[in-house]
Amino acid sequence: MTAPPPSPTPSLLRAALLRGVFVSLPFLIIVVPFGVVFGVAAAAAGMGLIETMGFSVIVIAGAAQFAALQLIQDGAPLFIVILTALAVNLRLAMYSAALTPHLGATPPTVRACLAYCLMDQSFVASMVEYQRRPASPPAEKAAFFFGVALPLCPFWYVATWLGVTFGKAIPPEYALDFAVPICFLATVAPMLRGRANLAAAAVSVGVTLALWWMPYSSGLLVAGVAAMMTGAAVETLTEKRKVA
């Protein structure tokens, strides 16, 4: 690391924080329903309030929570549930790497808090901000990041709690078991653009179904690896064709 950057004034930090809060508000439209659906689906699967809140506060990663819940409902064993949900979260390491040039110079405790708040929304919003203001000191960049996370995290907890509380009142004929697949498909569908993504999704579905006889849903892990390699390979081929 080079010389420590000049520390920004409190008013500058407050402005960055508020900017982050403002940018994050539209994300609530998606975070709140998602949290509610997670709470409802977890309650429908028979999970208690404390455990469901444990997921949302300790794991705090929507897609991985839904993945774990789906596999738990499928009766998969412990290690498959954990491995698959972690596989869904691998992208967070990619985000962490991309943020390090901007936030790596902040104190370790700050970085630990940043890491806890790292999710799709805070990553995307912050990267846009840092491209717009590349010269901001790390403390200001961190303040913006916390600003984005500030409404999102508590609303995620409260939405989960609401889902558990009111989900218990919904009668079983409403097919709530299917809330999880629908949420997942709705998340993935907008990503299904271009040959590489389509090929990866097709391999994911095809290989999982073909390997469904394998014990403990372990075929899914094989399918996931095969689909990742397919996506990367198709992307490489497409690039080469463009160059040629």
Added chain:
Amino acid sequence: MTQTLSPIIADKWQLWTVILVLGAGTFLLRFSFLGLIGDRTLPPLVQRLLRYTPVAVIPGLVAPAVLWPAATAGATDPARLAAACATVLAGVLSRNVLLGILTGAAVLYLTPVLIG
């Protein structure tokens, strides 16, 4: 649903193991570069592979639940299948997650009414 609880939910120890190990693992993924590895870029091939994790894992995760739902003891259910197709179609066309969810839910509840 008078479903039996899945083994992990029935056993609090297992459920809390999932929550705590998954929580710790997820935190380590988030903290990896920020806190431990530092300012080093991932090799392009690794970045390229990681970019496909959601599209590679989620469709496979959902496919069996769409075709052979546990709630109907594995029998294919027209309402669930139609709802899944409608969700994907709405999501692909609109690129809007919320619209996908609403379309899927509408089809899920309307299909049994329409086909009786």
